[in-house]
Amino acid sequence: MRIDKTRLGKTQSVCPVCLARIPAERVARGGDIFLEKTCAEHGSFSAVVWRGDDAQFDKWWSYSPPDNAPELAATCCALVEVTSRCDLRCPVCFAGAGDASTEPTVAELYEIFKKLADAGSTFVQISGGEPTARDDLPEIVAAARRAGCETVQLNSNGLRLGREPEFTRALADAGLSFVFLQFDGVTDKTYEKLRGKPILTEKTEAIRVCGENFLGVTLVPTLVPGVNDGEIGDIIDFAVKHSPVVRGVHFQPISYFGRYPTPPRDEDRITLPEVLRGIEAQTAGKFKIKDFNPSACDHPRCGFHGDFVVLPRGKIMKLTKKYNPDACCGADAHLKNRAFVARRWTRSPDAESAAQTEPAADARDMSAFLTRVKSHGFTITAMTFQDAWTLDYERLRRCSLHVFDGASTVQFCARYLTNA
Ligand SMILES: [Zn+2]
Structure with missing residues (x-):
């Protein structure tokens, strides 16, 4: 099984020399995916962007951008x-x-x-x-x-x-x-x-x-x-x-x-x-x-x-x-x-002290488990x-x-x- 290649196609990039915006293409070769482009002045460029086309990576390739995507997404x-x-x-x-x-x-x-x-x-x-x-x-x-x-x-x-x-x-x-x-x-x-x-x-x-x-x-x-x-x-x-x-x-x-x-x-x-x-x-x-x-x-x-x-x-x-x-x-x-x-990257002192006093966390003990998720999220x-x-x-x-x-x-x- 291979990833769906319909998402390859055309996009835009820049010339690495003059930084002009130029058309680019995602190309599959030997199981890898490359970004390829040509600047009229500075020649052709190719760089590997994805190694491996197994179907398990399909969800990374099944996304299709909306037609009206703004140039700059919301800052989060x-x-x-x-x-x-x-x-x-x-x-x-x-x-x-x-x-x-x-x-x-x-x-x-x-x-x-x-x-x-x-x-x-x-x-x-x-x-x-x-x-x-x-x-x-x-x-x-x-x-x-x-x-x-x-x-x-x-x-x-x-x-x-x-x-x-x-x-x-x-x-x-x-x-x-x-x-x-x-x-x-x-x-x-x-x-x-x-x-x-x-x-x-x-x-x-x-x-x-x-x-x-x-x-x-x-x-x-x-x-x-x-x-x-x-x-x-x-x-x-x-x-x-x-x-x-x-x-x-x-x-x-x-x-x-x-x-x-x-x-x-x-x-x-x-x-x-x-x-x-x-x-x-x-x-x-x-x-x-x-x-x-x-x-x-x-x-x-x-x-x-x-x-x-x-x-x-x-x-x-x-x-x-x-x-x-x-x-x-x-x-x-x-x-x-x-x-x-x-929240996952922030420590929770309350949950950590609760995790110490409660019985060993285990999926069968829901409240202890939820405390553990907060205290030991990873x-x-x-x-x-x-x-x-x-x-x-x-x-x-x-x-x-x-x-x-x-x-x-x-x-x-x-x-x-x-x-x-
Ligand atoms: Zn150029």
Whole structure:
């Protein structure tokens, strides 16, 4: 059985050299799917976007966009960059280095958060650079909460969170909801390759300190073929062992933002079906491909989502509902869906203390089970960003992750296309 190829067809992309918008085509070859396009001036380009055409991936391909799709979908998660400084120099990072002089002030950031919250976008990601480079980060978090943002996510490499527990406590006290922790693997070898430093101990310390401050942590590995694509199962095992502090894993296959002298090779890309196959194979079937559904908030081929609960002794139970491609159509449904996801990434102190006093959670004891779902919820998600070689406008139009600088809103993938 093979996926339904009627969804291949034509779309639009950009020329990776001049960034002009040009027609593109999704082409199946040898079981893989490529995005191919030609710029009149700069020639032809091809990049692999999907490896494997098994029928089990059909639900990622059965979506058909509405004819009247707007160029920009509703913002349900807004990313705000608070700095471009960083204490790491990662070979794989798309954020540029910068200095403090160009950073928005807390008052300016408050205005940005207020605009977002007033427009109904109350889920904000604080990003960078490395946001913890700013000493006033707790004030920034407090400003977001004061402006009406209900969920405040911090994207961080975690180094300072582990090193300075009082800083982490200040973030929790200011109203931080949870942390998305850059976490590429369970070996120092991986960090040396991707981040230029052996920092596994620092990552573990960050998780411990977040745990003490009741901050949920979601591990965010950047997957790079030949570096850490063999650690998918070990990362998930590590996450399960650290439940309920660790709320899940959010995989990001590497993308090639910025301008490159030569196009990235297809061998340097890992596509969503490969991540799914890696999950099933490397966890010995504890998590299965059929446990996952396409992203509901974004274009289905931008990612996947699986909901689980960690039962006592590390046993896993799947919670994923039946996939409904229209679950996130209206702006309202969008927000509800985001709120649901945000709750899964946030720790519930009440549920955790109840889970300790009640008998071992078990599906036969409904109330204990529901408490366990709250206290030990676990998600495995993935989001594959598009770069100038893989950009598909059909996907871009449904992107719900927007970068907001107070004046303009732009889709995440479009923002980082050129690294400018
Ligand atoms: Zn061109």
